[in-house]
Structures are given as structure tokens and as C-alpha cells.
Amino acid sequence: MSNTHDGYFTEDNSAEVVNARTTTDNARLAQVMEAIVRHMHACVKEIEPTDEEWFKAIMFLTDTGHMCTDWRQEFILLSDTLGVSMLVDAINNRKPSGASESTVLGPFHLPDAPELPMGSNICLDEKGVPMLVKGRILDTDGNPIDKVKIDVWQANDEGFYDVQQKGIQPDFNLRGVFRTGGDGTYHFKGVKPKYYPIPDDGPVGKLMGALGRHPFRPAHLHYILEVDGFETLTTHIFDPDDPYIHSDAVFGVKESLMAKFDLIEDVGKIADAGMNGPYYEVVHDFVLARA
Numbered sequence: 001m002s003n004t005h006d007g008y009f010t011e012d013n014s015a016e017v018v019n020a021r022t023t024t025d026n027a028r029l030a031q032v033m034e035a036i037v038r039h040m041h042a043c044v045k046e047i048e049p050t051d052e053e054w055f056k057a058i059m060f061l062t063d064t065g066h067m068c069t070d071w072r073q074e075f076i077l078l079s080d081t082l083g084v085s086m087l088v089d090a091i092n093n094r095k096p097s098g099a100s101e102s103t104v105l106g107p108f109h110l111p112d113a114p115e116l117p118m119g120s121n122i123c124l125d126e127k128g129v130p131m132l133v134k135g136r137i138l139d140t141d142g143n144p145i146d147k148v149k150i151d152v153w154q155a156n157d158e159g160f161y162d163v164q165q166k167g168i169q170p171d172f173n174l175r176g177v178f179r180t181g182g183d184g185t186y187h188f189k190g191v192k193p194k195y196y197p198i199p200d201d202g203p204v205g206k207l208m209g210a211l212g213r214h215p216f217r218p219a220h221l222h223y224i225l226e227v228d229g230f231e232t233l234t235t236h237i238f239d240p241d242d243p244y245i246h247s248d249a250v251f252g253v254k255e256s257l258m259a260k261f262d263l264i265e266d267v268g269k270i271a272d273a274g275m276n277g278p279y280y281e282v283v284h285d286f287v288l289a290r291a
Contacts, residue, residue: 144184
């Protein structure tokens with residue numbers, strides 16, 4: 001056996017010694033752990049932490065684990081704020097030219113939102129500035145796609161989702177499922193969303209503060225688009241005029257996902273849209289990649 005496999009650990013060969021101990025038949029596990037150990041040891045050698053700094057890092061991870069519950073995953077939040085979640089999403093959702101880009105799912109999706117007639121108002125409490133959202137669902141050749149399931153959800157005008165305000169917002173407020181017809185168009189009513197903070201009362205929030213970073217996400221609407229024969233698309237559309245559009249706490253903003261929010265005050269347009277007063281109009285098309 002070589003000295004490396006025997007485990008003669010030195011500062012210079014630390015990663016090689018550790019990786020030489022791996023004897024698993026699981027090739028993917030071996031590949032993953034080899035890379036993690038190699039990069040982690042390189043990072044430690046570059047930083048040269050003191051014993052106190054090393055222990056503080058251990059306690060940060062311990063506190064992060066203690067913050068996790070059935071409804072809150074602080075490690076995912078840590079992954080989000082370090083850009084790792086978006087990087088994993090990008091790697092697993094590479095699209096052909098012209099297809100709409102994906103972004104992270106977020107923690108507030110509900111799988112059993114009600115299916116509604118096209119054009120329905122998903123705002124059940126009638127609070128906030130009304131909004132009309134419409135567009136088309138197309139393939140990469142520009143053809144409309146029939147029977148697309150459109151699952152949408154959003155925060156209210158104060159930046160809260162219904163699940164965050166049980167007893168204040170109605171259940172399934174600002175959520176709905178729609179299906180396109182043969183022309184591939186969609187439209188529904190909601191309210192103009194507002195920016196909101198990610199949970200910042202735990203160790204991840206404290207880290208963000210220590211780094212001089214804010215916890216806010218810019219205003220957006222969530223979509224999941226599903227139909228047979230095409231890749232499922234999980235994405236957002238964003239308000240480009242939001243104060244946090246260039247500094248999303250979880251790095252979810254992509255230029256192609258910005259949609260103009262136009263304030264409509266013309267009396268004729270208000271009547272044609274079936275609205276009762278001024279409203280925001282958002283027009284955004286999605287292009288799905290074939291499976």
C-alpha cells in the first residue's frame with residue numbers, strides 16, 4: 001500500500017489521504033465525496049481558520065439544524081442565500097434556445113390549489129390594487145399549446161402568502177389552477193404583489209446581516225406549467241420596477257423573467273377588461289421545451 005492509503009496525514013496531502021480511504025462501490029458517491037473533500041480542504045488551507053473560528057462555524061451549522069422544523073428548512077434557506085439553489089436549478093433545467101427560463105419553486109407552493117375557470121379572480125379578500133395577467137403558452141416554434149395546466153400563486157399587497165396569515169387571509173387566497181384552450185392563451189385576475197423578506201430570524205438571517213445583505217425578494221408571481229409532451233416549467237415573473245429587483249436575496253431574478261406592470265387608468269380599457277377601476281396589466285408569454 002502507498003503511504004497515502006495508509007493515512008500518513010500532512011497539511012500538504014490532507015485531501016488525498018482522506019479520499020484514499022474511500023472504498024465504496026457506489027461510483028457517484030465516491031465522485032461526489034472526492035470533490036467535496038478536495039474543495040473543502042483547499043478552502044480551509046486558503047482561509048487558515050483559527051480553532052475559535054472553526055468552532056464558531058460548527059456552532060453555526062448546529063444552530064441551523066436546530067432551526068429546522070416540519071414547515072421550515074433552514075438549510076435550504078442557507079442554500080438559497082448562497083446561490084446554490086439557483087445554481088442547481090440552472091444545471092438541472094438547461095433549456096433550448098427560445099424556451100422560457102426556470103427559477104426556484106419557493107417554500108409556499110400548495111399542490112391542491114383549486115382549478116378555476118379561465119379569467120377567474122384569484123384574490124378572494126378583494127384587498128390591494130387589482131391586476132390582470134395574460135399571455136400565451138407556446139412551443140419553441142411559436143405554436144400555441146393546448147391543455148397546459150397553469151398553477152399560479154402570489155403574495156398579497158403586503159408581501160404575505162395565505163399560509164403565512166392563517167385566519168387573516170382566506171384559504172387558497174391568491175392561488176389558482178387554469179388550463180389553456182387551443183389558442184394557448186391564459187388570463188386571470190389578482191392583485192399587484194409586493195416585495196417581502198425571507199425568514200431572517202434564524203442563523204441564516206444573522207449571517208445575512210453580518211454580510212451587510214438585506215433579506216428581501218422583489219415582487220413576483222409564481223408559475224408551474226405542465227402538459228404532456230413538454231418539460232414542466234417552474235418559474236416566476238418579476239416587477240422590473242421593484243426596489244429589490246437587482247438584489248434578490250435568493251438570486252432568483254433573470255432578465256427574461258421581467259414583465260412590465262402597466263397601470264391602466266383609461267376608462268374605456270377599464271370597462272373592456274371588466275374591472276371596476278384602475279388596475280395593473282401584466283402581459284407575459286411562456287415558451288415550453290419539448291420533453
